Amino acid sequence: MIKRNILLNPGPATTTDTVKMAQVVPDICPREREFADLMAGIRRDLLRVAHADADKYTSVLFCGSGTINIDVCLNSLLPEGKKALILDNGAYSARAAEVCRYYHLPHIDLKMSVYEPVDMELYRRTIEENTDIAIVYVTHHETGTGILNPIREIGRIAHENGAIMVADTTSSLGMIPLDLRTDNVDFCMASAQKGLMAMTGLSFIIGRKDIIEASKDYPTRSYYCNLWLQYDYFERTGEMHFTPPVQTAYALRQAIDEYFSEGEQEKFARHRRVFEAISEGVANLGLKEAVKPEFRSGLVVSVRYPDCQEWDFGKVHDYLYERGFTIYPGKIDGADTFRLCALGAIDMPDIEAFFRTLKEAFIHFGIKTVNDEA
């Protein structure tokens, strides 16, 4: 028995015991055929998760957290003399703009409100006025707020203007159905520990083979994080260029099997009901959400701090943590929020238990909300 913690932070997520235990395997050198077969199966099945056609798309794994994918896509896929357009409406797209700055990549950091999805008019105008944009980059689900961006429409406009579309789907893939055949996405990405409910340390990009092949001749800005180099090595040898996170790969194998046995639609529905239960629990306690209902992703609830002297995020966090529940600070500049996320292997009883404990914490610390004043 492993102690079960309910993680309501935005990843890593609560995992099943079978995924945890899948890491305990006999020692193996990852250059063995057996391990290459495991990697080949994972790469193939990741395409299935994104409904990507194996003739057109490939998946490339990297050893690192999800941010490595942002780094890899931006540093590898920008041709000479072209620009990236970062649709920046939250903390994670701001990170992509920061990657551009660190590599000195020509880019436009199109800053927009963090409380709303991408401003489509502003986006359209910007891409039409700047004919040298080769990459449109967007965060599908802005985990910092819980806002969902309309990737299909964004991708369509990118393609109309001769640009490729890179979507950070780290906190949506495997939770909100994505279909690369129809969603106008050329590259998407995630890390093993989020939607697929596996372990940290392994990330992957799913994208168009022809574009990766073309990028072979683009300026190179990184060695360890070059997409073509890693792809080419995988294609020639079946292995990662350098040492992979071996045990993490076994856990991912197990997690992918569990993903398909739960079923895409069933899993989507489970996250949705957990999200709704969180929203309802928040409202019942008299707390307010930071994002308007029509913009909510169905995965992250951004909660405003209650307007009460006794409120102290740290104290409430610690009270919950000691009882097996993890809550997480917000990521909205200038607003005091915390986040409750519907990721991971959790369901209704976990949320009910969470709100019983949160209510207890409020009573314990004398925290009052609008409901108590009514």
Ligand SMILES: *Cc1c(COP(=O)(O)O)cnc(C)c1O
């Ligand atoms: C979690 C996450 C990432 C990756 O963050 P890491 O700190 O590298 O794990 C990237 N984009 C989004 C949208 C995320 O939610």
